[in-house]
Amino acid sequence: MLQGSSLSIREAFGKTLVKLGEEDPELVVITGDVGDSSRASYFKEKFPDRYFNVGISEQDMVNFAAGLSAVGKNPAVVDFAMFMMRAWEQIRNTISRMNMNVKILVTHSGYSDSGDGSSHQSLEDIALMRTLPNFKVIVPADPADVMRSLPVVIKERGPTYYRMGREYSPPITNEIDYKFEIGKAYMLRDGDDLAIMGAGVVLWDALRAAEELEKMGISAAVINLETIKPIDEATIEYYARKTGRIVTIEEHMIYGGIGSAVAEVVVNKYPVPMRFVGATTFGRSARSQRELLDYYGINSQTLVKKALELMK
Amino acid sequence: MGGSDGTPISIEELNKLREKAERARKNVIRMQFYDQSLHVGSSLSSIEILTTLLFKYIRDGKDPVNRDWLILSKGHAAPALYAVLHEKGLIPEEELWKIQSINGLLQGHPEIFIPGVDMSTGSLGQGLSFGVGVATGIKMAKGTGRVFVIMGDGEQDEGEIWEAMTHAVARKLDNIVAFIELNGYQLDASTEEVKPKGYLKDVWKAVGWEVFSCDGHDILSLVNTVEEALKARKPVVIFAKTLRGKGFTPIENTKKQRASPDVAREFLINS
Numbered sequence: 020m021l022q023g024s025s026l027s028i029r030e031a032f033g034k035t036l037v038k039l040g041e042e043d044p045e046l047v048v049i050t051g052d053v054g055d056s057s058r059a060s061y062f063k064e065k066f067p068d069r070y071f072n073v074g075i076s077e078q079d080m081v082n083f084a085a086g087l088s089a090v091g092k093n094p095a096v097v098d099f100a101m102f103m104m105r106a107w108e109q110i111r112n113t114i115s116r117m118n119m120n121v122k123i124l125v126t127h128s129g130y131s132d133s134g135d136g137s138s139h140q141s142l143e144d145i146a147l148m149r150t151l152p153n154f155k156v157i158v159p160a161d162p163a164d165v166m167r168s169l170p171v172v173i174k175e176r177g178p179t180y181y182r183m184g185r186e187y188s189p190p191i192t193n194e195i196d197y198k199f200e201i202g203k204a205y206m207l208r209d210g211d212d213l214a215i216m217g218a219g220v221v222l223w224d225a226l227r228a229a230e231e232l233e234k235m236g237i238s239a240a241v242i243n244l245e246t247i248k249p250i251d252e253a254t255i256e257y258y259a260r261k262t263g264r265i266v267t268i269e270e271h272m273i274y275g276g277i278g279s280a281v282a283e284v285v286v287n288k289y290p291v292p293m294r295f296v297g298a299t300t301f302g303r304s305a306r307s308q309r310e311l312l313d314y315y316g317i318n319s320q321t322l323v324k325k326a327l328e329l330m331k
Numbered sequence: 332m333g334g335s336d337g338t339p340i341s342i343e344e345l346n347k348l349r350e351k352a353e354r355a356r357k358n359v360i361r362m363q364f365y366d367q368s369l370h371v372g373s374s375l376s377s378i379e380i381l382t383t384l385l386f387k388y389i390r391d392g393k394d395p396v397n398r399d400w401l402i403l404s405k406g407h408a409a410p411a412l413y414a415v416l417h418e419k420g421l422i423p424e425e426e427l428w429k430i431q432s433i434n435g436l437l438q439g440h441p442e443i444f445i446p447g448v449d450m451s452t453g454s455l456g457q458g459l460s461f462g463v464g465v466a467t468g469i470k471m472a473k474g475t476g477r478v479f480v481i482m483g484d485g486e487q488d489e490g491e492i493w494e495a496m497t498h499a500v501a502r503k504l505d506n507i508v509a510f511i512e513l514n515g516y517q518l519d520a521s522t523e524e525v526k527p528k529g530y531l532k533d534v535w536k537a538v539g540w541e542v543f544s545c546d547g548h549d550i551l552s553l554v555n556t557v558e559e560a561l562k563a564r565k566p567v568v569i570f571a572k573t574l575r576g577k578g579f580t581p582i583e584n585t586k587k588q589r590a591s592p593d594v595a596r597e598f599l600i601n602s
Contacts, residue, residue, distance in 0.1 A: 079460040079494030086464020090395040
């Protein structure tokens with residue numbers, strides 16, 4: 020259905036943003052001098068009067084967007100995930116505290132800025148953002164998912180953190196006919212023995228792991244959580260009860276991230292054994308994001324290993 | 332309403348504003364009877380600026396682009412803002428005495444759920460960026476609204492101020508007026524001791540702001556300066572010389588933020 024497979028996630032993002040600009044005259048795009056790298060600059064070509072490059076000034080960028088929101092604009096702030104976190108306190112004290120309609124759309128999250136190394140790789144942002152009152156946190160899986168969920172996010176009123184990568188964008192949700200709703204997880208593959216839950220590009224690894232496990236006679240479900248906050252408690256509880264085992268995977272620290280969010284639901288609703296796949300320290304430079312995911316073991320092999328531990 | 336001789340304010344109006352400022356000042360001093368952790372010194376530095384803006388310049392209204400905005404970026408002067416908003420009839424007197432209490436409306440720093448507050452502040456250095464956003468949105472909508480931002484001199488240490496002041500010039504804004512109160516103190520010590528700020532006016536001017544100076548406790552000086560500021564075709568900053576604790580002699584012009592309830596009571600009885 021959705022033709023996202025030929026695009027990178029940031030290309031899908033830039034093009035979708037332009038489309039949304041046509042539909043919503045109040046949509047304004049603000050960036051901290053990363054318009055070209057994030058593809059937000061496509062919006063500038065079409066709507067120069069509604070595009071603001073504030074310079075390399077992330078703190079000002081965030082509060083400037085809040086000011087635009089206060090007079091009725093629908094601001095989308097675009098920056099690298101890492102540098103958006105430089106303005107976390109501004110996001111917390113102005114946007115979150117005033118519950119303002121500001122969309123924070125980040126690219127280059129996780130290891131996706133592979134070459135630039137650990138200074139540019141954001142592995143803490145989900146944890147930081149999901150602690151904020153009023154904020155929603157959304158992590159699309161692939162370009163098709165961006166085309167599906169970004170329009171919903173832009174239409175929604177209220178503060179939202181929307182986390183994307185950069186180039187590496189293996190197809191994950193292309194074949195799925197699904198209408199995105201904030202707060203709803205969706206199943207990529209059903210299973211009975213174990214559930215793999217996660218969000219973002221690493222769901223590709225989750226699907227590969229499920230295929231491997233199937234060969235061993237283990238039936239693994241794969242769940243795209245996508246909305247990390249408010250998280251879909253019902254779906255998590257359903258699969259905890261159905262399969263009795265959960266492995267989470269995330270391109271993020273395992274501390275406070277997606278696995279933690281799932282565990283908070285599981286221990287409250289229906290405790291089952293869990294394993295976590297994700298980062299435990301800073302990244303480093305590499306020629307590709309894929310190399311880094313494999314180097315740190317955030318991949319299908321680790322998922323299979325953890326699944327087999329739970330099946331013992 | 333100007334004076335009959337063409338001055339921007341009549342003597343009657345000037346006296347009325349002075350009375351309101353004096354009542355607001357006494358109410359801030361009185362707040363110390365009830366709470367012993369308020370930034371009274373910083374608040375008394377802002378009384379006349381807030382009174383002048385709220386009673387003479389800020390045009391209220393529901394349409395966000397055709398009304399004026401007042402952003403108290405130095406949010407710790409909230410008691411002064413509340414006392415002046417009380418003079419405007421927006422905050423009932425009993426709430427003033429319940430400031431910072433668990434069942435009161437008035438928070439230690441401004442929150443937008445308090446009537447008359449345009450931005451939740453408290454963390455320094457954020458008001459100017461927000462104001463640049465509001466002013467830009469107003470211009471996009473071709474609105475008539477103006478934005479007033481009040482900052483402290485200590486607050487100028489924040490890096491975000493640099494980001495916002497350069498941004499306002501890049502946007503060519505002519506509907507924003509910033510105040511910087513020069514009271515010479517920040518939390519730990521005098522500004523001279525912590526980080527001297529003698530360069531400020533030169534820096535703001537060099538960046539491209541129209542720079543004015545005035546006496547921040549003299550309403551006539553404030554009115555004359557704001558009148559000039561509103562004629563400027565670029566962003567304007569007004570350096571207002573003020574005193575920490577102005578008018579409350581037990582702490583005036585010191586780094587002290589407050590006195591005991593007894594001292595405050597005795598002061599009010601004798602003044």
